[in-house]
Amino acid sequence: MSNKIALVTGASSGIGESTDGRYGTAIAACPGSTRGGFALAQENDAWALSISGSFGAVPSMDDDGMAAWAAELDCQDVATLLRTSAPLGDPVKMRYPASTRWRYDRMTRFPAGFLVTGDAMRSFSPIYGQGMTVAALEATILGRLLKDGTEDVADQFFTESAAVLDVPWATVAVNDLRFPDAVGDRSALDPEPGAYLDRLRAAAVADPVLATAFLRVTQLMDSPAALFKPEIAARVPA
Template identity: 45%
Template sequence: MVDAGGRGSRSPVWLDRLGYEPAPEEQVRVDVTYVTRTYRREPDQLEGLLGALTNATPALPRGGIVAVQEGDRFAVAISGMLGEEPPHDDEEMVRYAETLAAPQIGALIRSAVPVSPPVRMRFPASLRRRYERLRRFPDGYLVVGDALCSFNPIYGQGMTVAALQALLLRNLLAAGGTRLARRFFQGAARVIDGPWSISVGTDLRFPAVPGRRTPKVRFVNAYVERVHAGAAGDPELGAAFLRVLNLIDPPTRLLAPRTVWRVLRSRRSRRRRSVVAPAA
């Protein structure tokens, strides 16, 4: 039996009733609200692009994403963290989107034709259940996907991580052997570690998000902030970050010499611009 019941998984309750100890849990409260709507894509909209993305920051806890879809459509999701709630009224959605760090999202939906009603969702906290740390687990039972680890949805990692777990399970079954649950949970933990670190580390930039900020987390967040700033004027940096965020490349790719050089060059360029006095 496989529990793929998502964030509402009942596995902790069932295992408790069967006399198994509870799995250790890690939780990061983010209080995200997001509104999603689908629009008709006209020939001149998002030409040559797959979409656009802007993440929330401590200074502006709002974000948005545009994703091109099949059938000449695109989806827009606008979000707020820590109690910041995006509206779902037509005009108010546009005004909210125009306040984002990428105001192009607001300009896009102001002229776009909606093909679905707006849908609001709330996500209180990221949650990871560490079944790999249990000494006992029932035979013939597994927990996968959001039931195992539920990510902050604004980073779009949950479905990819679930797919990687499915591939892991397929490979383990093909290889055969005993103690499938232990081998699966240990492998799944390795699959989850990278994206969990990215998601949680990024959320811990917000002072109001509770959690331990280790020196490693502080260093990574400071560096990623510089990557974000540089990506605003450097498409190669932006592409490198999105490849890591979408789990195409490992996080270490952002520390490749060429990427570090572009981050430092971008920072020096911004500093030079900031000291140039305006003309009299």
């Protein structure tokens, strides 16, 4: 996966809170389309923009090429911002090979006096925006254990952190494994909820209630079970 990130300024673009109540837009890659884009309003009429490509699709590094790339997305918000705004600096390119999780909680022995946390324990693709949230949850666990004077802090920390990591890791894995080219174990995937979530994602494009529910789950504010509540399911086309 490759990301290109830039900051631009230009309130005249006509996108954002000033015109339609939105503070940003996100276009995720999906099977059949390996391109994605993201825009988030910043201070002083600036926008943070990101475009991404997976499985060999690599965005251009020049402004015209970046705009042309974004123009191929299903939603034109990012492309419009790129065409109508002035860059505040040079874009930054980042490559990310794969999401990875190291299971320290399954080790029978761990060196005394050491601890592993953050990206050294798990590394998510940045397009999901979960890395800092999970790191904060891990820090909360560690702070409590240190305050309580827990014996064998590392063992307890890895056990509790693993439980926290299960949800975002499952979310990332299930979404990535929708792509035929993704490498991973699909044996535990259930096609029925997968098909339901595909319909939910499609409907969320025009339904702010579904979009909010989906984002609350991906940003770890709610559990995945929230997407299957009757009031949410009733909004998803059969």
